[in-house]
Amino acid sequence: MSTAARTSRLRELVRKPFFWGLIAILALLLLNVLKDPNYLAVTVNPANGHLVGNLVDILRASAPILMIAVGMSLVIATGGIDLSVGSVMAVSGAVSMVFMKEAGQSGSLGVALGAIGLSLLVSALLGAVNGVLVAYVRLQPFISTLIMMLAGRGIAKVITEGQNTSASNDAFRWVANGFVVGLPVVFLIAIAIVVIVGLVVRRSALGLMIEAIGINPKASRMAGIRPSGLLLTVYILSGVLAGIAGIMSVGTVMTVDVSRTGYQMELDAILAVVIGGTSLAGGKFSIGGAVVGGLLIATLDKTVVFLGISSSATPAFKAIVIVVLCLLQSERVRSWFVQRRKPPKVRPEPRPVPTKEEVPV
Amino acid sequence: MTIVQPPRTEAPAEASALSKISARIKRVIASNPSVLPTVAAIVIFVGMVIYGEVAYGRILQYNTLSNLLINNAHLIILAVAMTFVILTGGIDLSVGAVIALSSVAGVMLANAGWHPLLVIVMMILIGTAMGLVSGVLIQFFNVQPFIATLAMMFLGRGLASLLSTRPERLDEESPLRWLGEQFKVIDGEKVNDLVVTPGVIIALLVVLGAFFVLHRTRTGRTVYAIGGSENSSALMGLAVPRTKVLVYVISGTLSGIAAVVYTSRLGIAQNITGIGWELDAIAATVIGGTLLTGGYGYVLGSVIGALVLGLMNVLITRDGGIPPEMTTIITGGILLVFVLLQRAVISKRHT
Numbered sequence: 123m124s125t126a127a128r129t130s131r132l133r134e135l136v137r138k139p140f141f142w143g144l145i146a147i148l149a150l151l152l153l154n155v156l157k158d159p160n161y162l163a164v165t166v167n168p169a170n171g172h173l174v175g176n177l178v179d180i181l182r183a184s185a186p187i188l189m190i191a192v193g194m195s196l197v198i199a200t201g202g203i204d205l206s207v208g209s210v211m212a213v214s215g216a217v218s219m220v221f222m223k224e225a226g227q228s229g230s231l232g233v234a235l236g237a238i239g240l241s242l243l244v245s246a247l248l249g250a251v252n253g254v255l256v257a258y259v260r261l262q263p264f265i266s267t268l269i270m271m272l273a274g275r276g277i278a279k280v281i282t283e284g285q286n287t288s289a290s291n292d293a294f295r296w297v298a299n300g301f302v303v304g305l306p307v308v309f310l311i312a313i314a315i316v317v318i319v320g321l322v323v324r325r326s327a328l329g330l331m332i333e334a335i336g337i338n339p340k341a342s343r344m345a346g347i348r349p350s351g352l353l354l355t356v357y358i359l360s361g362v363l364a365g366i367a368g369i370m371s372v373g374t375v376m377t378v379d380v381s382r383t384g385y386q387m388e389l390d391a392i393l394a395v396v397i398g399g400t401s402l403a404g405g406k407f408s409i410g411g412a413v414v415g416g417l418l419i420a421t422l423d424k425t426v427v428f429l430g431i432s433s434s435a436t437p438a439f440k441a442i443v444i445v446v447l448c449l450l451q452s453e454r455v456r457s458w459f460v461q462r463r464k465p466p467k468v469r470p471e472p473r474p475v476p477t478k479e480e481v482p483v
Numbered sequence: 484m485t486i487v488q489p490p491r492t493e494a495p496a497e498a499s500a501l502s503k504i505s506a507r508i509k510r511v512i513a514s515n516p517s518v519l520p521t522v523a524a525i526v527i528f529v530g531m532v533i534y535g536e537v538a539y540g541r542i543l544q545y546n547t548l549s550n551l552l553i554n555n556a557h558l559i560i561l562a563v564a565m566t567f568v569i570l571t572g573g574i575d576l577s578v579g580a581v582i583a584l585s586s587v588a589g590v591m592l593a594n595a596g597w598h599p600l601l602v603i604v605m606m607i608l609i610g611t612a613m614g615l616v617s618g619v620l621i622q623f624f625n626v627q628p629f630i631a632t633l634a635m636m637f638l639g640r641g642l643a644s645l646l647s648t649r650p651e652r653l654d655e656e657s658p659l660r661w662l663g664e665q666f667k668v669i670d671g672e673k674v675n676d677l678v679v680t681p682g683v684i685i686a687l688l689v690v691l692g693a694f695f696v697l698h699r700t701r702t703g704r705t706v707y708a709i710g711g712s713e714n715s716s717a718l719m720g721l722a723v724p725r726t727k728v729l730v731y732v733i734s735g736t737l738s739g740i741a742a743v744v745y746t747s748r749l750g751i752a753q754n755i756t757g758i759g760w761e762l763d764a765i766a767a768t769v770i771g772g773t774l775l776t777g778g779y780g781y782v783l784g785s786v787i788g789a790l791v792l793g794l795m796n797v798l799i800t801r802d803g804g805i806p807p808e809m810t811t812i813i814t815g816g817i818l819l820v821f822v823l824l825q826r827a828v829i830s831k832r833h834t
Binding site: 203255259260261262264265266268269270271272273275276277279280283284389392393396402403431432434435436437438439440441442444445448449452453454455 | 574580620623624625626627629630631633634635636637638640641642644645648754755762765766769775776806807808809810811812813814815816818819822823826
């Protein structure tokens with residue numbers, strides 16, 4: 123009985139769209155272990171009690187990707203797309219760095235909170251512009267967020283006057299580099315936000331409403347959902363999450379590089395969502411899938427560097443992952459596998475005996 | 484009396500000719516509102532030229548205009564490529580990365596002593612191959628165009644980085660550079676010459692070819708039909724699968740050609756060449772009046788769109804007061820205006 127329950131649970135897991143993403147993470151880790159048997163070792167730094175190891179690094183690197191991937195999965199569920207997250211990250215980073223620089227190089231908590239609050243406000247504003255363009259002006263999400271992507275990069279450059287800006291603030295730095303109970307703070311924050319967002323959308327009807335918009339906006343309106351307000355909320359949420367991701371990524375080095383911070387992160391986020399098994403057509407989302415996707419991308423990034431390949435070549439490996447996953451999900455490839463199994467099932471009547479023998483084979 | 488007479492008779496004639504033209508334009512727009520964004524793009528382009536001439540001077544002269552063409556030849560080719568794809572309702576994000584891969588590979592082959600013609604053919608074929616892969620993924624494996632071409636973008640960029648991460652310099656004596664050489668057509672005073680490069684001529688040939696294919700062949704009509712409704716065109720018996728793959732092959736091939744034109748002009752290829760050009764090409768196409776949902780648009784409009792973007796850069800550098808950081812904001816603003824215009828046109832058509 124217990125084994126039957128376990129196999130059914132296993133079968134359920136295999137059916138989950140992000141199953142292949144999990145397999146890919148394990149395969150990458152295995153590859154690293156083959157290169158260096160001690161890759162997975164996690165040790166405790168005796169001086170400060172922090173956990174040290176490659177796995178911890180991967181968790182830390184995955185935090186910003188998790189943030190934008192969760193926002194992106196909600197946007198994609200409404201049938202839209204948000205190309206502006208990378209630029210919003212840059213704007214948020216620029217705002218917080220310039221704020222702290224102007225406030226003087228004090229390490230006070232108040233300045234750090236002010237910087238975080240202001241940059242999240244600006245990110246929410248940019249998200250709201252996207253949302254208004256999509257929900258009220260009825261522009262295509264692709265083009266309105268593309269405009270924001272172009273403009274956002276420019277806004278970040280205007281804020282910092284085109285310079286890479288750095289500041290120092292211990293409280294702000296702690297967000298990106300600190301440790302709590304041995305784990306990196308960024309990862310804990312990211313997981314906490316993911317859990318909160320997941321609970322809010324899945325424990326209330328919000329998630330269903332978002333999916334309803336993606337399936338059929340007209341029908342959802344007739345069913346009593348107000349798509350415009352909900353769309354606006356989703357885009358604002360995506361902006362805020364991108365802002366948090368921006369704070370996380372500039373916090374590690376305490377410098378904002380306006381042309382590189384968040385650069386092409388929108389593609390990573392979309393990739394994470396697709397790995398999680400969410401169709402870009404909308405109408406469905408899986409927060410768990412987005413998390414798996416984000417972790418896979420972080421693992422891939424670290425693996426490529428660990429194997430000694432130039433990090434600028436990482437995109438080629440991402441491309442291979444996308445193509446393989448898309449092929450696994452495509453009807454045609456699935457039908458190849460199904461056809462191989464089908465014939466015995468189709469005609470069980472005339473020759474029952476050989477089919478029974480064929481099944482185990 | 485007799486002296487005043489000629490201007491008097493001439494003025495009404497001129498006015499009537501003008502009104503005739505404007506009436507004709509109005510009639511064309513009324514019969515086919517989708518022309519409106521393209522007409523608006525032309526108006527904006529002319530307006531920018533006039534504004535630039537009045538505000539900064541030295542715009543309406545041979546060397547500025549020929550430089551505009553020379554510096555944007557690759558963008559024009561890319562905009563044409565993007566027009567094909569967007570007309571079917573798809574998108575091709577891989578054009579910039581294809582240029583990076585193709586030009587890095589091309590320069591390395593040329594420096595390794597390959598025959599220049601062979602190098603050019605290889606560069607174009609790299610683009611064709613990338614386009615073919617996207618097309619097959621999209622048509623036969625039902626991958627969304629956005630994702631499939633995103634994968635090709637990653638692949639192209641990554642392969643280019645694997646080949647080299649340093650700027651690859653084309654040999655000074657390489658015959659490939661001939662394509663970027665400037666030939667005087669009209670010798671003006673001082674440096675005010677009308678010059679063309681073989682690259683510009685290639686770009687113009689590409690535009691003419693694309694115009695012919697889209698408006699005068701069965702394939703072109705199928706491209707428009709797919710953008711209108713893929714299901715209907717399949718039910719009508721049009722060759723939808725073949726044309727959809729073909730569109731991405733065309734886009735890849737044209738990207739390869741753009742790589743040849745760009746590399747021969749600059750003489751340097753790098754793995755980061757062409758970052759963001761897919762967005763420039765999309766912007767040029769949208770400004771030129773092609774609907775992102777497909778089915779409506781003109782290849783000549785995309786050319787105008789590319790020139791609008793190029794001229795904007797010229798004006799910004801001429802002005803000097805606008806910080807270069809503002810460029811992308813202005814591009815975004817122009818794009819927004821044009822998309823809103825399209826939006827208005829569509830809603831007009833539906834009511």
